[in-house]
Amino acid sequence: MFWTVIAIVVVSLIKILMTCLPTGIVEWLISKFETHSKLQDTEVTLTVDGKKLEGEEKATIIHDFNEAVFIKEQYIFPGTEEHYLHPEDHSKPLVIDTTKGKKTIRLFIYVYKDHVDVVKQYKKRLVAYSLASDSLQRKLANG
Numbered sequence: 057m058f059w060t061v062i063a064i065v066v067v068s069l070i071k072i073l074m075t076c077l078p079t080g081i082v083e084w085l086i087s088k089f090e091t092h093s094k095l096q097d098t099e100v101t102l103t104v105d106g107k108k109l110e111g112e113e114k115a116t117i118i119h120d121f122n123e124a125v126f127i128k129e130q131y132i133f134p135g136t137e138e139h140y141l142h143p144e145d146h147s148k149p150l151v152i153d154t155t156k157g158k159k160t161i162r163l164f165i166y167v168y169k170d171h172v173d174v175v176k177q178y179k180k181r182l183v184a185y186s187l188a189s190d191s192l193q194r195k196l197a198n199g
Contacts, residue, residue: 091185092126092174093156101153117150117195124189127171132182140175140184150196167196 077085087093095118102109102117109117132140143166152163164175172192176183 091129091176091183092124092187094122095152095154099154103151103153105148117192120189120192120195121152121165121187124172124187124192127186127188130173130184130186132184137182140182141177143173165196167193169193172196 097115097118100114100118102114130140141164146166150165150167152165154161154163159178161176161178164177166173166175172187172189174185174187176185
């Protein structure tokens with residue numbers, strides 16, 4: 057009986073702590089597992105066809121990328137990684153190189169009429185997902 061009461065008290069305390077975490081800790085935990093993470097202007101290198109983007113153009117593309125709406129994640133089957141990195145119907149992706157902690161991340165952005173595909177490459181892993189962003193689509197389709 058005594059151990060049952062102790063166990064209930066301990067589980068209740070853990071539940072209260074988990075549901076009342078400070079906002080900063082919750083945001084940190086969420087950022088560890090999010091697919092479409094926000095980019096910082098100072099930590100990013102943007103290139104299109106080997107040409108570096110700088111200044112206002114870089115800032116607006118990063119802003120539009122951060123404001124884009126996540127649509128869905130695409131499962132990459134083993135052996136089809138090359139298809140996602142170099143799609144047949146596209147030639148020049150926007151390449152974003154950034155670091156998050158000690159990880160180096162490379163994002164390949166492919167623009168279509170109705171969506172934007174992003175392939176996120178870090179370590180030996182690939183994650184592909186789609187975004188909706190009219191302003192990003194207009195800038196990259198014209199640029």
